[in-house]
Amino acid sequence: MRILILGGTQFLGRAIAAHAVGLGHTVTCAARGLSGVAPAGARLVAIDRNRPDGLAGLARERFDAAVDVARNPDEVRWALAALDGRVGHWTFVSTTSVYADTVTRGQRADTAPLLAPAEDGPYGAAKVACERAFGRDTLICRAGLIAGPGDPTGRFAYWIARLARGGEVLSPADPEDPVQLIDARDLAGWLVRATRAGLSGTFDAVAPASTRRGFLDRCAVALGRSYKVTWVDPAFLDRHGVARESGPFSLPLPLPDTIGDASRDVSPTLAAGLTVRPLEETARDALRWLEAGGGPVTGLTADEEAGLLAAWHAERGYRPTGP
Ligand SMILES: NC(=O)c1ccc[n+]([C@@H]2O[C@H](COP(=O)([O-])OP(=O)(O)OC[C@H]3O[C@@H](n4cnc5c(N)ncnc54)[C@H](OP(=O)(O)O)[C@@H]3O)[C@@H](O)[C@H]2O)c1
Known part of the structure; x- marks a missing residue:
C-alpha cells in the first residue's frame, strides 16, 4: 500500500511509519522536519501545515491510506481539502482527552459524552473539532497515555x-x-493492520x-x-x-x-485487533x-x-x- 503519514518525524507517527515500512509498504511522511527525521525506508516530503496551501508538496500524489496526528482543526481541514479524492482511507489519531466526564470509570468510546468542540483549544476540545472534520468512513483512534522509547512527553x-x-x-x-497506557509500537501495529483492513469507527486506543x-x-x-x-x-x-x-x-x-x-473499557478495541505487549x-x-x-x-x-x-x-x- 502507499501510506501517507501527516507527521511521522517523531514518536507515534514515526512508529507507524517504521512499522509500515517493515511490512513492505511504500511510506511517505509529510512534515517540516523540525521534530526529527522520517524512519529509514520512508520518504520525507516537506510541508507546512501552518499555511492553507502548505501541502503543495503533495500535489497530484495518490495514497491508499493516510494517518493524521494533527491537533489543530484548521490544519485538518486544509489537509482534507488539499488531498480531496486522493486518499483511499483516513485514520485520525485523537485522544481520550476529548471526553467530558473525567471521573466515571469504565466508560466506552461509543457512549461517553464529549467536550464541546473548540477551534483554538484547549487540547481535548480542539481534538473534538478535528474529529468532526473527517468523514464517516474514517478510523478515529482516541489514544490514551502513549509510552515507550521515543516519548517526547517524559x-x-x-x-x-x-x-x-x-x-x-x-x-x-x-x-x-x-x-492505563499503550506502547507506541502496539498502537502503531494496530493502526497499520486496521488501515489495511479499511476499519472505520471510533475506538479508544489504550491497553486494559x-x-x-x-x-x-x-x-x-x-x-x-x-x-x-x-x-x-x-x-x-x-x-x-x-x-x-x-x-x-x-x-x-x-x-x-x-x-x-485511566480506566476506559477497551473491549471493542481489543475485539477490533489491538494487541498489547x-x-x-x-x-x-x-x-x-x-x-x-x-x-x-x-x-x-x-x-x-x-x-x-x-x-x-x-x-x-x-x-x-x-x-
Ligand atoms: N503522547 C501521548 O501520550 C498522547 C496521548 C493521547 C493522544 N496523543 C495523540 O497522539 C498523537 C501523537 O503523535 P506523534 O507522537 O506523532 O507526535 P506529535 O507531537 O503529535 O507530532 C506532530 C507531528 O506533526 C508534525 N508537525 C507539527 N507541526 C507541523 C506543521 N506546522 N507542519 C507540518 N508538520 C507539522 C511534526 O513534525 P515536524 O515538527 O518535523 O514538522 C510531527 O511529526 C497526536 O495526535 C496526539 O494528539 C498523544
Missing part, C-alpha cells in the same frame, strides 16, 4: 527513571486506582487498566530494582503545589479528578532508551521528591531510625 519515562534509582518512591495514593500498585511493581521487577513505595494523599500533593501530569514539579499519574481517563517489555525498552541518552524525563527531581517525602513523614510524626 511521563512514562518519569516512573522508569524513578524506579531505576530504587529506594523510597513517592506515589499518589490510592494503590488500587487505575493506570492495571492498578497503580501493579504498574509500579511490574515495572520495578522488570527493571530488576527493589523499591519501597510511600502512598501520599493527593490532597497533600495539591497543598504542596505539585502539578498534574507533566512539567516541572509534577507527578505524571492521574489523580481522582481524572481517573476516568507485556508492560515489562515497555519498561525495559524505555530504560534502555533512557540509558542510551533518550529523554526527556518530566516530573519531580530527586531532591524535590525527597523534600516532599520528608514533609509527608513530618506531618505524621514519623522519625527515621537512621541508616
Whole structure:
C-alpha cells in the first residue's frame, strides 16, 4: 500500500511509519522536519501545515491510506481539502482527552459524552473539532497515555527513571486506582493492520487498566530494582503545589479528578485487533532508551521528591531510625 503519514518525524507517527515500512509498504511522511527525521525506508516530503496551501508538496500524489496526528482543526481541514479524492482511507489519531466526564470509570468510546468542540483549544476540545472534520468512513483512534522509547512527553519515562534509582518512591495514593497506557509500537501495529483492513469507527486506543500498585511493581521487577513505595494523599500533593501530569514539579499519574481517563473499557478495541505487549517489555525498552541518552524525563527531581517525602513523614510524626 502507499501510506501517507501527516507527521511521522517523531514518536507515534514515526512508529507507524517504521512499522509500515517493515511490512513492505511504500511510506511517505509529510512534515517540516523540525521534530526529527522520517524512519529509514520512508520518504520525507516537506510541508507546512501552518499555511492553507502548505501541502503543495503533495500535489497530484495518490495514497491508499493516510494517518493524521494533527491537533489543530484548521490544519485538518486544509489537509482534507488539499488531498480531496486522493486518499483511499483516513485514520485520525485523537485522544481520550476529548471526553467530558473525567471521573466515571469504565466508560466506552461509543457512549461517553464529549467536550464541546473548540477551534483554538484547549487540547481535548480542539481534538473534538478535528474529529468532526473527517468523514464517516474514517478510523478515529482516541489514544490514551502513549509510552515507550521515543516519548517526547517524559511521563512514562518519569516512573522508569524513578524506579531505576530504587529506594523510597513517592506515589499518589490510592494503590488500587487505575493506570492505563499503550506502547507506541502496539498502537502503531494496530493502526497499520486496521488501515489495511479499511476499519472505520471510533475506538479508544489504550491497553486494559492495571492498578497503580501493579504498574509500579511490574515495572520495578522488570527493571530488576527493589523499591519501597510511600502512598501520599493527593490532597497533600495539591497543598504542596505539585502539578498534574507533566512539567516541572509534577507527578505524571492521574489523580481522582481524572481517573476516568485511566480506566476506559477497551473491549471493542481489543475485539477490533489491538494487541498489547507485556508492560515489562515497555519498561525495559524505555530504560534502555533512557540509558542510551533518550529523554526527556518530566516530573519531580530527586531532591524535590525527597523534600516532599520528608514533609509527608513530618506531618505524621514519623522519625527515621537512621541508616
Ligand atoms: N503522547 C501521548 O501520550 C498522547 C496521548 C493521547 C493522544 N496523543 C495523540 O497522539 C498523537 C501523537 O503523535 P506523534 O507522537 O506523532 O507526535 P506529535 O507531537 O503529535 O507530532 C506532530 C507531528 O506533526 C508534525 N508537525 C507539527 N507541526 C507541523 C506543521 N506546522 N507542519 C507540518 N508538520 C507539522 C511534526 O513534525 P515536524 O515538527 O518535523 O514538522 C510531527 O511529526 C497526536 O495526535 C496526539 O494528539 C498523544
